Amino acid sequence: MTPPALSLASASHGPAGASAPADSPLLQVRGVSLDYTTGNTVVRATHQVDFNVFQADRFVLLGPSGCGKSTLLKAIAGFHPTSQGEIALAGERVAEPGPDRIVVFQEFDQLPPWKTVLQNVMFPLRASRTLGRKEAEERARHYLAKVGLSAFADAYPHTLSGGMKQRVAIARALAMQPKVLLMDEPFAALDALTRRKMQEELLALWDDIHFTLLFVTHSIEEALVVGNRILLLSPHPGRVRAEINAHQFGLHSQGGAEFQSTAQRIHRLLFDTPAPDAQGAADAAPAVDVPGRVRLAAV
Numbered sequence: 001m002t003p004p005a006l007s008l009a010s011a012s013h014g015p016a017g018a019s020a021p022a023d024s025p026l027l028q029v030r031g032v033s034l035d036y037t038t039g040n041t042v043v044r045a046t047h048q049v050d051f052n053v054f055q056a057d058r059f060v061l062l063g064p065s066g067c068g069k070s071t072l073l074k075a076i077a078g079f080h081p082t083s084q085g086e087i088a089l090a091g092e093r094v095a096e097p098g099p100d101r102i103v104v105f106q107e108f109d110q111l112p113p114w115k116t117v118l119q120n121v122m123f124p125l126r127a128s129r130t131l132g133r134k135e136a137e138e139r140a141r142h143y144l145a146k147v148g149l150s151a152f153a154d155a156y157p158h159t160l161s162g163g164m165k166q167r168v169a170i171a172r173a174l175a176m177q178p179k180v181l182l183m184d185e186p187f188a189a190l191d192a193l194t195r196r197k198m199q200e201e202l203l204a205l206w207d208d209i210h211f212t213l214l215f216v217t218h219s220i221e222e223a224l225v226v227g228n229r230i231l232l233l234s235p236h237p238g239r240v241r242a243e244i245n246a247h248q249f250g251l252h253s254q255g256g257a258e259f260q261s262t263a264q265r266i267h268r269l270l271f272d273t274p275a276p277d278a279q280g281a282a283d284a285a286p287a288v289d290v291p292g293r294v295r296l297a298a299v
């Protein structure tokens with residue numbers, strides 16, 4: 001298999017993405033079903049999922065554990081094949097991993113422990129031949145400053161707190177200037193206060209850089225704080241249940257009545273309604289634009 005890095009790396013800085021119309025989706029997920037096959041058994045993780053992510057969206061995939069969020073992210077990253085449907089980034093079909101899609105995971109051990117913070121952030125820039133050594137170091141220091149870790153450039157990961165490790169992982173991902181930053185429950189293993197702080201910092205970074213974010217969480221509150229658009233996925237196998245416009249919420253709306261009522265509404269949509277298959281034809285009401293999907297412009 002030929003390594004994808006060069007073609008994708010050049011595509012990410014080339015004219016193809018730049019010439020796409022501003023209102024066309026950056027990431028398109030079309031009827032995507034994802035399966036795991038073990039021996040004779042096939043486990044369906046997601047079923048015919050559709051969504052579009054636009055430039056500078058903070059798009060959240062929200063659903064209960066086991067509904068296929070991580071599998072969807074893996075498929076978008078190019079690590080998991082689609083059984084049905086297609087994924088396209090800037091008009092090009094996603095078939096394998098590439099430096100235009102970088103993932104930040106939940107686990108604190110995603111940083112090689114034998115590399116310093118600076119070396120960790122530089123590593124993908126060098127390994128993908130995106131930049132030469134000097135430029136890679138400059139870029140890495142720039143993004144370390146953005147996450148407030150300039151003073152820790154020469155530290156090793158084991159000397160850092162969980163929150164600091166996640167900041168390094170975010171700096172490393174942003175330094176690659178991916179077309180889309182993929183985050184899989186990145187703050188789920190942090191204590192509540194640190195988690196809140198990291199959500200704040202992520203939003204401040206987005207205010208600064210306006211990167212495109214695809215963020216996975218099972219927390220309704222986190223989805224409302226982080227996202228401008230939220231896709232609700234039903235329990236296993238994950239199907240799209242609704243898409244919610246959440247741009248009006250932010251860090252400081254959490255105690256507010258509108259935030260609380262939306263959180264409750266999401267909870268009902270996720271857990272109280274029967275699965276789309278069991279709902280029958282009555283659900284093909286005007287609000288439903290794809291099977292089982294309720295589009296809520298504003299809630």
Ligand code: ADP
Pocket residue numbers: 036037038043044045063064065066067068069070071072236
């Ligand atoms: P989520 O991230 O929403 O918790 P996952 O994408 O991890 O969900 O998993 C979706 C479904 O796929 C689950 O039912 C899980 O049991 C199944 N699954 C995940 N990974 C594997 C695997 N490696 N082999 C078989 N089944 C898997």
Ligand code: MG
Pocket residue numbers: 069070071
């Ligand atoms: Mg997961």
